[in-house]
Amino acid sequence: MSRDPWRILEEEILNCTKCKLHMYRRRAVPGEGNRNSVLVFIGEAPGEKEDEQGRPFVGPAGKLLTELIESTGYRREDFYITNIVKCRPPGNRDPEDDEINACLPYLIKQLELVKPRIIVCLGRHSARTIFKLAGLKWTNMSTQHGKVYSIRLFNFNVKIIPTYHPAAALYNPQLKSSLEEDFKKSIKPVLSEVLEARSVKKTLLDFSCEKKSSLLK
Numbered sequence: 001m002s003r004d005p006w007r008i009l010e011e012e013i014l015n016c017t018k019c020k021l022h023m024y025r026r027r028a029v030p031g032e033g034n035r036n037s038v039l040v041f042i043g044e045a046p047g048e049k050e051d052e053q054g055r056p057f058v059g060p061a062g063k064l065l066t067e068l069i070e071s072t073g074y075r076r077e078d079f080y081i082t083n084i085v086k087c088r089p090p091g092n093r094d095p096e097d098d099e100i101n102a103c104l105p106y107l108i109k110q111l112e113l114v115k116p117r118i119i120v121c122l123g124r125h126s127a128r129t130i131f132k133l134a135g136l137k138w139t140n141m142s143t144q145h146g147k148v149y150s151i152r153l154f155n156f157n158v159k160i161i162p163t164y165h166p167a168a169a170l171y172n173p174q175l176k177s178s179l180e181e182d183f184k185k186s187i188k189p190v191l192s193e194v195l196e197a198r199s200v201k202k203t204l205l206d207f208s209c210e211k212k213s214s215l216l217k
């Protein structure tokens with residue numbers, strides 16, 4: 001029997017030494033949540049609390065992210081949450097390009113497994129990395145946050161929405177209102193649209209199955 005691809009991937013991340021961040025971490029943080037989610041949140045890197053607990057977004061920025069998610073009427077467990085790099089940079093410095101590049105195959109594998117319809121990039125490092133991966137032009141957060149970029153990525157259609165990092169919004173009320181607005185005016189409506197389309201498709205499928213089975217009777 002073949003082994004669970006998620007287990008293999010997580011074990012690989014937990015034991016990874018592909019970049020220098022492995023020297024400083026307590027625990028690598030692969031990601032968590034609904035592996036069949038239509039939406040994936042991608043942050044930057046684990047912070048202190050995440051490094052301690054081995055879970056993403058469990059510190060103060062995580063508390064804000066959870067509140068923002070709940071403001072859309074969903075719970076954080078409904079979605080998959082991960083980061084660009086899986087190990088904490090010392091002193092919470094920005095992740096460097098060689099670290100991002102070394103870690104990227106793990107994120108790509110996660111996206112291939114989840115096949116989300118929506119990717120929300122939290123913060124500029126997440127956005128610039130995902131935009132590059134998608135072949136999109138990244139300029140800056142102030143002009144691009146809250147916009148919806150529909151593209152094809154690894155054989156599936158996906159909508160990419162960049163927004164501010166919750167940690168940046170914690171002490172900046174203006175960024176916090178932009179972040180709240182992006183959740184309200186972009187993320188929530190796009191999510192409803194995708195889920196609606198999915199339920200229509202399911203109803204049509206159920207209908208054609210019913211029709212087939214009644215024809216068989």
Ligand code: URA
Nearest residue numbers: 043044045046056057
């Ligand atoms: N900031 C991030 O980008 N990711 C986390 O998991 C926590 C804080």
Ligand code: SF4
Nearest residue numbers: 016019022087102103
């Ligand atoms: Fe490996 Fe990524 Fe951790 Fe670097 S950040 S050691 S590539 S898991």
